[in-house]
Amino acid sequence: MGNRKNFFGINLRNNFTDLQKKESVYDIFLRRRSVRNFSSRPIESKILRRLLEIVRRSPSAVNKQPYFFYVISGKQKEKFNQVFFKKGFYNAPVVIAGCALENDSWVRKSDNRKFAWVDVIIALTELIMAATSEGIGTCWVASFDLDKAKEILSLPENMEIVSLVVLGYPLKPLTIYRYKKRKKLKDICVINQQPVIS
Numbered sequence: 001m002g003n004r005k006n007f008f009g010i011n012l013r014n015n016f017t018d019l020q021k022k023e024s025v026y027d028i029f030l031r032r033r034s035v036r037n038f039s040s041r042p043i044e045s046k047i048l049r050r051l052l053e054i055v056r057r058s059p060s061a062v063n064k065q066p067y068f069f070y071v072i073s074g075k076q077k078e079k080f081n082q083v084f085f086k087k088g089f090y091n092a093p094v095v096i097a098g099c100a101l102e103n104d105s106w107v108r109k110s111d112n113r114k115f116a117w118v119d120v121i122i123a124l125t126e127l128i129m130a131a132t133s134e135g136i137g138t139c140w141v142a143s144f145d146l147d148k149a150k151e152i153l154s155l156p157e158n159m160e161i162v163s164l165v166v167l168g169y170p171l172k173p174l175t176i177y178r179y180k181k182r183k184k185l186k187d188i189c190v191i192n193q194q195p196v197i198s
């Protein structure tokens, strides 16, 4: 295989330890935060394609891939700004609308639960983490004018917008993030039915 590199420029002979040296996965998780102020710097199309490749490779229940993603930038993004309730999102150069195709979804027999929404959320989460590793700021946006968004995108009947994600270079770089207040681990998790001792 020599030094052959894949789509992402990662040497295929790298094992996980080498990858860890290149960039710590935890570091990326710790840098992610919701960004609501963006610089005007566009996202390079090469980087955007890398992020979309991550979306394409994301896991989905029974590999059904019951989703569709609208990438909105340029003039369409200017128009799309009408859907936002927060001005901070106007400057973001790119927004991605993650849509579920419930009819294509895997259905869990025991409760008839359709998993399309879960699959969309996984794909968007992976996109967000990849974007963070590129120094790109992101924010989930679930609160927006849904009817207006459907109209602008000419959304087909079989699709539901699960969430938007705005992307752009943040005004302040993504440093290791001091988390907003979170619940204590003991309040959200048990280990073998036993409370977590902090």
Ligand SMILES: Cc1cc2nc3c(=O)[nH]c(=O)nc-3n(C[C@H](O)[C@H](O)[C@H](O)COP(=O)(O)O)c2cc1C
Binding pocket: 032, 033, 034, 035, 036, 086, 139, 140, 141, 142, 143, 144, 163, 179, 180
């Ligand atoms: C599903 C989802 C929907 C969200 N929708 C919005 C939104 O509409 N507007 C907004 O400003 N932030 C939105 N957020 C961002 C959350 O407010 C944010 O993740 C949370 O306060 C924790 O802050 P952090 O992301 O900086 O760690 C959303 C987050 C999630 C996960």
